[in-house]
Amino acid sequence: MCRGNNGQITLTASGGTAPYQYSKNNGSTYQPGNQFTNLGAGTYQVILKDANNCVTPAQAFTITQPATLSVVIGKTNVTTCSGATNGSISVTATGGSGSYQYSRDNGATYQTSSTFSDLAAGPYQVVVKDGNNCTTTAQTITITQPAVVTLSLSKTNVTTCFGANTGSISLTASGGTGAYQYSIDNGSNFQPGNQFTNLPAGIYQVVAKDANSCLSTTQSTTISQPSALSATTTATPVSCYSGTNGSISVQVTGGTAPYRYSITDGSSYQTSNQFTGLSAGTYHIIVRDANNCLLDAPTTEVTQPDAVTFSISQTDVACSGGNSGSITVSASGGSGLINTRKTMELLFRPAINFRI
Structure with a gap:
């Protein structure tokens, strides 16, 4: 049985004169029932007596118990x-x-x-x-269980220039157990460092895992980028051959304002998008935005008119003292209408020189 006071002794009487009484303590006390219950471990001196008080010799009964469970x-x-x-x-x-x-x-x-x-x-x-x-x-x-692995985005930096791999993501994990590893591709690849650099623009699925490979909830973060730099140019030609009054205007979109402009292959820049005082020629213009992103604008040509040239033919006076002489001027080059003038009033006179 179980350790404790749950032992029992059961007696069977015969002979003598019924009814019988039973004692488990060497006759100190008797009971009419033949079963002793709720006994602890130990040795009991059992005696039986009948109706005439005839008693049996005492018999020793030992109740044992198992070791404590x-x-x-x-x-x-x-x-x-x-x-x-x-x-x-x-x-x-x-x-x-x-x-x-x-x-x-x-x-x-x-x-x-x-x-x-x-x-x-x-x-x-x-x-x-x-x-x-x-x-x-x-x-x-x-x-017990560890705390949930949580992940927070410390910082996401945009790329500085369109198409550049200069973005970065900083992550911070907490909870879980032991050292963390981090992923920006939804767990396909992990690294022990929480900094990801040299990233292009795009959407990244970030997740962290602890030493037991317990994962945080996946989060989505986006590295953005400025729009692509684009430029158009408008050239104003030189008005006269070999002149220096040509100009170029640059119109820029995209990137990050403000812009700076160079017509000297990047050796110097100006804030104005107008280049003036230019002679005829082909110009290479570079645009730089606030993030130092560079754009080669379309090669731009400042043109000039051809040099003005002319030729003169004359018809002499037919008769001495007459006024039938004439001068014909043929001009080319320049632009627009060509005006001719002489240095003195054109009154036809006999035998006179004109300066055109």
Whole structure:
């Protein structure tokens, strides 16, 4: 039976004169029943007497008890991740008698294995019973779990220039267990550092895992970029051959304002988008935005008109003193209408020189 006061002695009487009385304490006290119950371990001196007070010699009966049934919690493993069901409890029983059975729900159910596995975090009431159905006092064992792995975006930097790989992402993890690793491709690849640099613009799925490979919730972050720099130019030609009054105007979109402009292959820049005082020629213009992103504007040509040239033909006066002479001027080059003038009033006179 179980350790404690649950032993019993049952007697069977014969002979003498009924009814009988029974004693378990060497005749100090008697009872009419032939069964003594709720006895503790020990030696009892049993005597029987009949109706005529005839007694039997005392007989010694010894009640033994098993060793105390006890339980030792060998190991309690916490769950590896928050919300996981991979905790376990290992139990070692001693004492009692027969084979043991084990319960983690205060005796509601039992199993023959001394290990409970696939457990969620929480308290468990562990009880052991032996072959006599003797049970231990319930022990409360708690399986703990780590905090949830959480991930926060410390900083996401945009790329400075369109198409550049200058973006970056900084991550910070907390909770979980041990050292963290970080991923920006939804867990396909991890690295121990929480800084990701040299990234192009795009959408990134960031996640962290701890030493137990417990994962944080995936988050989406976007590295943006400025729009592509674009420029158009408008040239104003030189008005006269070999002049220096040509100009170029630059119109820029995209990038990050303000812009600066160079007509000297980047050796110097100006804030104005107008280049003036230019002679005829082909110009290479570079645009630089606030992030030092560069754009080669379309090669721009400042043109000039051809040089003005002319030729003169004359018709002499037919008769001395007459006014039938003439001068013809043929001009080319320049632009627009060509005006001719002479240095003195054109009154036809005999034999006179004109300057055109």
